[in-house]
Amino acid sequence: MRWFWIDRFIEFERGKRAAAVKGLALGEEQIDRYMPGFPLMPHSLIVEGFAQTGGIIVSEYHHFQRQVVLAKVAKAVFHDLMLPGDLITYRVKVESLQTDGAVVTGQAHIGERLQAEVELFFAALGPEFSRGELFEPFDFLTMMRLLRLYEVGRQEDGSPLDVPEHMLAAERSVMGPFETPRP
Amino acid sequence: MPPTKSEVFEKIRTALVDALGVDDDEVTPEATLVGDLGAESIDFLDIVFRLEKAFDIEIPRSELFPEDILTNAEYVQDGKVTDAGVAELKKRMPFADLSKFESNPVVQDFGNLLTVRDLANYVESKVDAADG
Numbered sequence: 001m002r003w004f005w006i007d008r009f010i011e012f013e014r015g016k017r018a019a020a021v022k023g024l025a026l027g028e029e030q031i032d033r034y035m036p037g038f039p040l041m042p043h044s045l046i047v048e049g050f051a052q053t054g055g056i057i058v059s060e061y062h063h064f065q066r067q068v069v070l071a072k073v074a075k076a077v078f079h080d081l082m083l084p085g086d087l088i089t090y091r092v093k094v095e096s097l098q099t100d101g102a103v104v105t106g107q108a109h110i111g112e113r114l115q116a117e118v119e120l121f122f123a124a125l126g127p128e129f130s131r132g133e134l135f136e137p138f139d140f141l142t143m144m145r146l147l148r149l150y151e152v153g154r155q156e157d158g159s160p161l162d163v164p165e166h167m168l169a170a171e172r173s174v175m176g177p178f179e180t181p182r183p
Numbered sequence: 184m185p186p187t188k189s190e191v192f193e194k195i196r197t198a199l200v201d202a203l204g205v206d207d208d209e210v211t212p213e214a215t216l217v218g219d220l221g222a223e224s225i226d227f228l229d230i231v232f233r234l235e236k237a238f239d240i241e242i243p244r245s246e247l248f249p250e251d252i253l254t255n256a257e258y259v260q261d262g263k264v265t266d267a268g269v270a271e272l273k274k275r276m277p278f279a280d281l282s283k284f285e286s287n288p289v290v291q292d293f294g295n296l297l298t299v300r301d302l303a304n305y306v307e308s309k310v311d312a313a314d315g
Contacts, residue, residue: 071225074201096236100244101228121229 005049006090008146012153014161015061019091020053020147026084041082043116046108047073050118054092054104056149058122061097063164064140067125071101075119086110100124137170185310191238192303198233199299202226212300220299234302240309247305248297249275253290264288278304 006020024031024041031039051070059068082088092106101123108116135143141163144150153161186194196210203220216222222230231242245251249272252258258268269285279301284293 072229074229096232098232101232103229103232121225121232123225123228 003048004052004143004147005045006052006147008148009053009056009152010089012057012060012149012161014153014155015057015094015097016156017091017093018053018057019089020049021087021089022049023087024082024084031084039084041086041088043076043078046078046082046088046116047076047118047120049088049090050092050104050106050108050116051120053090054094054102054106054120055122056144056147057092057094058097058102058104058124060149060153060161061094061102062099062124064137064167065164068102068122069125070120071123072121073118074103074121075117077117078115079117080110080113080115082110082115088115095119100126137167138174141167141171186238188303188307191306191310192299194237195234195299195303195306198230198237202229202233210299212298212303214299215295216297216299216302217295230302234306238306238310240306240313242309246275247302253293259290262290264290264293276301278308 005022007022009018009020011017011019026039030042030045034040034042055068055070059066062068088108088110090106090108092104095103095105101121104120104122106116106118106120107114150161150163155161192212196207199205199210199216199220200207203222203226205220209220214220216227216230227248228244231244231247234240235242252268252271252275253264255268258265258271264272269281269288273281279297281296284296
C-alpha cells in the first residue's frame with residue numbers, strides 16, 4: 001500500500017474487533033507543510049488510520065473479495081494532538097456487518113490518553129461498481145503480511161486467521177514452488 | 184408488545200439525527216429526507232442499517248426505495264413515470280403518500296418524495312409484521 005497509515009496490527013478478531021498502532025516520526029512527509037513550525041499529524045490522516053484498521057476488518061470478513069470503501073465518516077471527535085514521537089493505538093469495533101456495508105466505531109489512544117473517537121460507515125461495493133481489483137492479490141497479501149495481519153489475526157473460534165486461497169494461489173504463482181510459505 | 188407510534192418516531196428521529204447530523208427539531212413528520220434533511224444516496228444505506236439495528240428488523244433494500252421501477256423502460260416515458268408505473272409504486276410503497284408525486288410524476292423528483300412520516304409508516308408495518 002502506498003498509503004500505509006497504520007504500522008501493524010496488534011489484535012485482530014475476525015468480524016468483531018481489531019487494534020493497530022502507528023508511530024509518528026518527525027521525518028514523515030505529511031507533516032512537513034501541514035502546519036509549518038508546528039509538526040503534528042493531520043486529523044484527516046488519523047481518520048484514515050481508523051479507516052484502514054476498520055476497512056481491513058470488514059474486507060477480511062468478505063475474504064477480500066469485495067471492494068470495501070469508506071463511505072461516510074458519521075462521527076469524528078478529536079480530543080488531543082498527535083505529535084512526533086507519539087505512538088497511537090487505534091481500536092475499532094464492528095457494530096454491524098452485512099453484505100452491502102458495515103458500521104465500525106473506534107477509539108484512539110496515545111498512552112492512556114483518549115485521542116479521538118469515530119464512527120465510520122463502509123460500503124461493500126457490488127460488481128456493478130467494480131473496475132477490477134484495486135490491488136493485485138499478491139501485492140495485497142504482501143501488504144497484509146507487512147501489517148502482521150496473519151500473525152495476530154484470529155478467527156471466531158480463536159484459531160489463526162486463514163489466508164484466502166485466491167491470495168495464496170497468487171503468491172505461489174509469483175514466488176514459485178520452492179519458496180517456503182511464511183506464516 | 185409492539186412499540187407505540189411515538190416510540191417508533193423517537194427511534195427514527197435518533198437514527199436520522201445520527202445519520203444526517205441534523206438537529207432534533209428538524210426531524211418533523213412532514214420533513215422530506217432529501218430536500219429538508221439533506222440525505223444523500225449513501226445516507227440511505229446508513230439509515231437502513233440504523234433502523235434495522237434500532238428495531239431489530241430486516242429491511243430489504245428494494246422495499247424502501249424501489250429504484251428498479253424508475254429505471255424500467257416499461258414504467259417510464261419521457262422522464263415521467265407512466266400510470267402503470269405509478270400503480271406499481273403504490274403497490275410497492277403502501278407506506279408512502281404518493282398523491283403529490285402522482286400529479287406530476289417526474290422521475291427526478293421521486294428521490295425527494297419520502298418524508299419522515301413515510302419512513303415511520305414503513306417501520307411500523309415491519310415491526311407489526313415481526314410481532315404478528
